[in-house]
Amino acid sequence: MRFMNEYYDNETFEKRSFTNDEISRVDFDSCTFQNCNFSEMHIVNSEFLECEFIDCNFSNTRLKESSFKDVDFKSSKLLGVKFYEVDPFLLRINFTDCQLDYSSFYQLKMRNFQFVDCSIREVDFTEADAQFSYFDNCDLLGSIFEETDLRNVNFKTARNFSINLETNKLEKAVFSKDNVVNLLEKYNIRLQD
Numbered sequence: 001m002r003f004m005n006e007y008y009d010n011e012t013f014e015k016r017s018f019t020n021d022e023i024s025r026v027d028f029d030s031c032t033f034q035n036c037n038f039s040e041m042h043i044v045n046s047e048f049l050e051c052e053f054i055d056c057n058f059s060n061t062r063l064k065e066s067s068f069k070d071v072d073f074k075s076s077k078l079l080g081v082k083f084y085e086v087d088p089f090l091l092r093i094n095f096t097d098c099q100l101d102y103s104s105f106y107q108l109k110m111r112n113f114q115f116v117d118c119s120i121r122e123v124d125f126t127e128a129d130a131q132f133s134y135f136d137n138c139d140l141l142g143s144i145f146e147e148t149d150l151r152n153v154n155f156k157t158a159r160n161f162s163i164n165l166e167t168n169k170l171e172k173a174v175f176s177k178d179n180v181v182n183l184l185e186k187y188n189i190r191l192q193d
Contacts, residue, residue, distance in 0.1 A: 068093050084108045105130070121160075135161075155179065162186075 009029045017037040026046045033051070039059040046066045052074065059079040067087040074096045081103040094114040104124040113133040120135070122142040129149040141160035145168050154174045155161065161182050163170070175183070 067091065072096070073098050078103060082106075083110070 004024045004026065007027045007029070008031050010031065011028075012032045012034065013036055014033075015035045016033075018041050019037050019039050022042045022044065023046050024042075024044045027049070028047065028051050029049045031048075031051045032054070033056050034054045035056070036053070037057045038061045039057045040061065042062045042064065043066045044062075044064045048066070048068050048071050050070045051068075052072045053076050054074045056073070056076040058073075058081055059077055061078075061081055063081065063083065063086045065085070065087050067089060069090045070092050072094045075098065076095075077099045078095075079099060079101050081100070084104055084106040086108075088109050091108075091110065092112060093110075094116075095118050096114075096116045097118065098115075099119045100115075100123055101119055101121040102123070103120075105128045106124050107127045109129045110133065111129060111131045113130065114136070115134065115138050116136045118135075118138045120138050120140050120143055123140070124144045125148045126144055126146045127148065130153055131149055132152045134154045135158040136154070137157045137159075139160050140158055143161060145161070145163045147167055148163075149169045150163070150173050151169050152172045152174075153170075156174050156176045156179075159179060161179070162185050163183055164186055165183055170183075
């Protein structure tokens with residue numbers, strides 16, 4: 001099934017399976033998607049403005065040149081998503097209680113993103129601009145931060161991250177006493193009480 005050249009305003013989509021479908025040049029304004037399956041789907045040149053995704057599956061979905069402006073994902077699965085393919089203009093996404101494992105934000109300008117209670121394992125943030133973002137109670141095991149702009153990012157309650165102080169911008173980033181040791185991993189330093 002293909003959705004092309006359509007416009008949806010303030011609509012709710014529940015328990016829809018869009019698997020292996022394509023959405024092309026479709027605009028969704030203030031729409032809610034609940035318990036929908038978008039896995040393996042291609043979303044091309046489409047816009048999501050002030051939309052909310054609740055309990056949705058976006059695993060391995062292609063988001064080619066689509067825009068996400070003030071979009072919230074809640075309790076959703078977004079495994080292996082290449083976020084760097086989205087349209088970066090006015091991009092703003094918040095994630096709450098989501099699985100983002102194996103996804104990529106490579107070279108993406110993703111300022112002010114909110115990640116709350118998320119699994120962000122093995123995610124690529126290489127050369128991303130994540131300034132002023134917030135990782136609240138997130139598991140970042142195996143995620144890659146290389147040449148990443150992390151200025152003013154809040155990692156206070158994040159865990160399992162490994163960030164090289166020499167290859168990333170970290171001015172005014174926030175860490176807790178408990179997790180700052182992750183920044184010393186490269187140096188093989190042990191802290192003791």
